[in-house]
Amino acid sequence: MPAAEHLPPHDAFLLRGDGFAYALAVTPGGDLRHLHWGGPIASDDLGALLADDPREFGSNTWSSPRAHTEELVAHGGRRLDESALAVEFADGVRALDLAVESSAVSDDGLTVRLADRHYPFAAELHYRVRGGALERWTTLVNDGDAPVILDRAYSASWPLPWQPRWVATWLAGAYAAETQLTRRPLGPGRLVLESRRGIPGHAAQPWLALDAGDDARPSDETGAVWSVALAWSGSWRLAAELAADGRLHVTAGVNDFDLRHPLAPGASWTTPVTVGVYAGAGHDELTDRWHAYEREHVVPRPDTVRPVLYNSWEATFFDVRPDSQLELARRAAALGAELFVVDDGWFAGRDDESAGIGDWTPDRTAFPDGLKPLADEVHALGMRFGVWVEPEAVSPDSDLFRAHPDWIHQWPTRPRTLARQTHLLALSRADVRTHVVEALDALLSSAPIDVLKWDLNRPLTEASDGWIGPVEGLYEVLDRVRALHPDVWIESCASGGGRADLGIMARTEWVWPSDNTDALERLAIQHGYAYAHSPHTMMAWVTDSPTYLTKRELPLRFRFHSAMTGLLGIGGNLAHWSPEDLAAGAEYVAQYKRIRATVQYGTMxxxxxxxxxxxxxxxxxxxxxxxxxxxxxxxxxxxxxxxxxxxxxxxxxxxxxxxxxxxxxxxxxxxxxxxxxxxxxxxxxxxxxxxxxxxxxxx
CATH class of the missing domain: 2.60.40.1180 (Golgi alpha-mannosidase II)
Incomplete structure (x- = not known):
C-alpha cells in the first residue's frame, strides 16, 4: 500500500502510515480542504468525508471558512481564527487568497502548491510519512519582482477531529527544573506555548499532546491522543485554539515575535519540519511512537549503544590541569567508563567565566603540547576522549572579539547585552560560519578528540540579522563539522535542557536535559523528557552528595539508579570517593552495561x-x-x-x-x-x- 495516493474522482489525497491516516481534498473552487487526521481509514471512506458538510450554524461572527476545515489557515478575508501564514506585499496588502495550482504524489508523501489568485506568491505544502509519524513543512515562494515580508510563517495548521472535551499535556519548566509534565483541560480560547529566546528555552518544549481523557493524569493504555512537535532550535510557537463548539486546531512553527522575514524577488524559504503523531491506545502508545520516530528517522547512529561517560566539570570546574584530569581518568576507567570529557576551562584565558570563549586553543601553561598527550593517555586507558565547547558565543575578553568586534549580534546605536559574560556570534554571516567551522576543524585535527559537548549559555538578543538566520547558520556549521569529522559524536547542551528539540537532535547523538544533577529532582525531569524523547538521547550523571545545585544528601545507590534510567554518566569528584564507593560504583556500571541496550532502545x-x-x-x-x-x-x-x-x-x-x-x-x-x-x-x-x-x- 503506498504511503500517499491521489483519488481523482474526488480530487482527494490520502496519506497512510503505521496506525494513522490523513486526508485532504481540493474543492471545486480550488480551495484545499482538510478531511481527516486520526485512525486508519480506507480510500472508500473519502466520499463520506466529502459529503459531510462542515458548515455548522453560527452567526456572522464565526471565522469563515472555519480553521478546522482548512489545510492551511492563511490570513485574509473573514479568517478570524489563528492563522499559520501572514504576509505583506510591496503595495501594502496584507491578505492572502490561495488556490490549489498543482499537486504531486511521491513514494512517501505529497506536495500541494497553493498560489495567490492575484500576486506571484505561492505556498508549497509538503507531507511525508515516516512510520507512525507525519512530517509537514511549507516552502514559501516569491515569484514576483518586488519583495514580500513574512509576518507569520508557521510550518503547518493541524486540524483535529471534534471531541466533547480536550485536555492538553505539555512539558513546562525552568532552568534546573526542565520538562515538568503539565496537564490542563482546554476551554474556549488559545493555549500558547512558545519561546522568544532565540533557542527553544527551558520554559517549555516545542511539543504538545491532546486527548479527551481525565483532567488529572493521562491514560496510559486507552483513548486516542494527538501530538504535535516542531524541529526547530530557535524561537518557536505552538498554539492550540479551541472554539466554543469544540472545534480545535493547532498551529506550529517559527515564532512570529519580531519576525518580519524578508523574501526577496525570486527567493523562497522553507519552514522547519513539524511532526504529527496519532496514537489510538493512550499515552503508552504515543510514547512508543515518538521514541520510534526519533530512533528511526532523527538521531544519528540510531543503532549504536551510547557509552558510559565521565565528565570532569563538577570535580574541577575551571581548574583544569593535565595531572588532575589524568587522575580522574584513571579512576573513571577503573569504574568502567568508556568516554572521558574535559569540560569548561581547558582553553586559553579560561580561569573563570569572564574570558576566553571563542579562542578554541588549549591553555599554553596547562597544556604546552596541546591536548594530544592527555587524549593519548585517555585512549590508552581504553576510553574515548571529549572536550566542552561553546562555539556560538564569544567573550569580550578574547582574541576573536578583539579581532572581529563586528561579528556579533548588535545594534549600532544601542548597548550590547552580555549574558554569562558573552555575546553571540552572528552565524547568519558566511564569514563567521566559515571561521567557526575552521576553528573547530583545527581543534579536532590537533588531537584525537572523539566527542564534543556543544554548549550554549545565553539567549539571542539584538537579533540584527533576524531570528531565522542564526538557527540556519548553526545547522550549517554543525553539518559541515560532522562532514569533516564523521566519527566525532556531539552532545547538545544549552545551560542544561535549553535546546532539546528535533532539529538539534538530527545533528547530535544525545542531549544534556538539565544542569540539575540532583538524582531526586532528576526523576521528574527525566519522566517528562521521556514522554517526548527516546531514552537513548537522555544523558544523566551520578554526582557527589550533597548535590552541587540543591545541596541535598542522597545515597550512592539512589544516585546511580536514577542515572541508569537514561544514558549513564558520572560527574563526581572521583579523587574524593572512598574505596567502598569506587567499588560499588564499578558494580553499578557493570550492571548498567548488562541492561543498557534495553534501557536505551527498549519499550519504556x-x-x-x-x-x-x-x-x-x-x-x-x-x-x-x-x-x-x-x-x-x-x-x-x-x-x-x-x-x-x-x-x-x-x-x-x-x-x-x-x-x-x-x-x-x-x-x-x-x-x-x-x-x-x-x-x-x-x-x-x-x-x-x-x-x-x-x-x-x-x-
Whole structure:
C-alpha cells in the first residue's frame, strides 16, 4: 500500500502510515480542504468525508471558512481564527487568497502548491510519512519582482477531529527544573506555548499532546491522543485554539515575535519540519511512537549503544590541569567508563567565566603540547576522549572579539547585552560560519578528540540579522563539522535542557536535559523528557552528595539508579570517593552495561498503581527477553516496606526469572497481580532485572 495516493474522482489525497491516516481534498473552487487526521481509514471512506458538510450554524461572527476545515489557515478575508501564514506585499496588502495550482504524489508523501489568485506568491505544502509519524513543512515562494515580508510563517495548521472535551499535556519548566509534565483541560480560547529566546528555552518544549481523557493524569493504555512537535532550535510557537463548539486546531512553527522575514524577488524559504503523531491506545502508545520516530528517522547512529561517560566539570570546574584530569581518568576507567570529557576551562584565558570563549586553543601553561598527550593517555586507558565547547558565543575578553568586534549580534546605536559574560556570534554571516567551522576543524585535527559537548549559555538578543538566520547558520556549521569529522559524536547542551528539540537532535547523538544533577529532582525531569524523547538521547550523571545545585544528601545507590534510567554518566569528584564507593560504583556500571541496550532502545513504561510517592518505570528489550524495572521513593512512610508494580507489555505466556534472586514469575502474574519490590528508608531505590527464560507450560 503506498504511503500517499491521489483519488481523482474526488480530487482527494490520502496519506497512510503505521496506525494513522490523513486526508485532504481540493474543492471545486480550488480551495484545499482538510478531511481527516486520526485512525486508519480506507480510500472508500473519502466520499463520506466529502459529503459531510462542515458548515455548522453560527452567526456572522464565526471565522469563515472555519480553521478546522482548512489545510492551511492563511490570513485574509473573514479568517478570524489563528492563522499559520501572514504576509505583506510591496503595495501594502496584507491578505492572502490561495488556490490549489498543482499537486504531486511521491513514494512517501505529497506536495500541494497553493498560489495567490492575484500576486506571484505561492505556498508549497509538503507531507511525508515516516512510520507512525507525519512530517509537514511549507516552502514559501516569491515569484514576483518586488519583495514580500513574512509576518507569520508557521510550518503547518493541524486540524483535529471534534471531541466533547480536550485536555492538553505539555512539558513546562525552568532552568534546573526542565520538562515538568503539565496537564490542563482546554476551554474556549488559545493555549500558547512558545519561546522568544532565540533557542527553544527551558520554559517549555516545542511539543504538545491532546486527548479527551481525565483532567488529572493521562491514560496510559486507552483513548486516542494527538501530538504535535516542531524541529526547530530557535524561537518557536505552538498554539492550540479551541472554539466554543469544540472545534480545535493547532498551529506550529517559527515564532512570529519580531519576525518580519524578508523574501526577496525570486527567493523562497522553507519552514522547519513539524511532526504529527496519532496514537489510538493512550499515552503508552504515543510514547512508543515518538521514541520510534526519533530512533528511526532523527538521531544519528540510531543503532549504536551510547557509552558510559565521565565528565570532569563538577570535580574541577575551571581548574583544569593535565595531572588532575589524568587522575580522574584513571579512576573513571577503573569504574568502567568508556568516554572521558574535559569540560569548561581547558582553553586559553579560561580561569573563570569572564574570558576566553571563542579562542578554541588549549591553555599554553596547562597544556604546552596541546591536548594530544592527555587524549593519548585517555585512549590508552581504553576510553574515548571529549572536550566542552561553546562555539556560538564569544567573550569580550578574547582574541576573536578583539579581532572581529563586528561579528556579533548588535545594534549600532544601542548597548550590547552580555549574558554569562558573552555575546553571540552572528552565524547568519558566511564569514563567521566559515571561521567557526575552521576553528573547530583545527581543534579536532590537533588531537584525537572523539566527542564534543556543544554548549550554549545565553539567549539571542539584538537579533540584527533576524531570528531565522542564526538557527540556519548553526545547522550549517554543525553539518559541515560532522562532514569533516564523521566519527566525532556531539552532545547538545544549552545551560542544561535549553535546546532539546528535533532539529538539534538530527545533528547530535544525545542531549544534556538539565544542569540539575540532583538524582531526586532528576526523576521528574527525566519522566517528562521521556514522554517526548527516546531514552537513548537522555544523558544523566551520578554526582557527589550533597548535590552541587540543591545541596541535598542522597545515597550512592539512589544516585546511580536514577542515572541508569537514561544514558549513564558520572560527574563526581572521583579523587574524593572512598574505596567502598569506587567499588560499588564499578558494580553499578557493570550492571548498567548488562541492561543498557534495553534501557536505551527498549519499550519504556511508566508504571501506574504505585503509591503517589513512588516513581517507577520499566524497560523491555526489543526482543522481549529482558525487562529492567526501577522504583524510587523519597521517603517510605506508614510502615510500608514494599510496593506492587503491575508490569505492562509482557508476554503473558512466558516465564520471567529475577536475575538477582532466581525467583520465577509468569508474565500474566506480573501483569495482573504485580511484582513486589522492596523499598525501605529515605531515598529508597530498587532495580529488578527479569529475564524471559521459556514459554509458560499451561496445565
Amino acid at each position: 513504561r511508566r508504571l501506574s498503581g504505585a503509591p503517589d510517592d513512588v516513581t517507577a518505570v520499566s524497560y523491555r528489550s526489543p526482543s522481549g527477553d529482558q525487562v529492567a524495572v526501577f522504583a524510587f521513593a523519597p521517603s517510605v512512610r506508614h510502615l510500608r516496606r514494599t510496593v506492587l508494580l503491575r508490569l505492562r507489555g509482557l508476554d503473558p505466556d512466558a516465564v520471567y526469572a529475577d536475575a538477582a534472586t532466581g525467583a520465577h514469575y509468569s508474565g500474566a502474574l506480573l501483569r495482573h497481580h504485580g511484582l513486589r519490590v522492596a523499598l525501605t528508608g529515605d531515598h529508597a531505590s530498587e532495580l529488578v532485572v527479569l529475564d524471559r527464560i521459556r514459554p509458560r507450560r499451561h496445565p
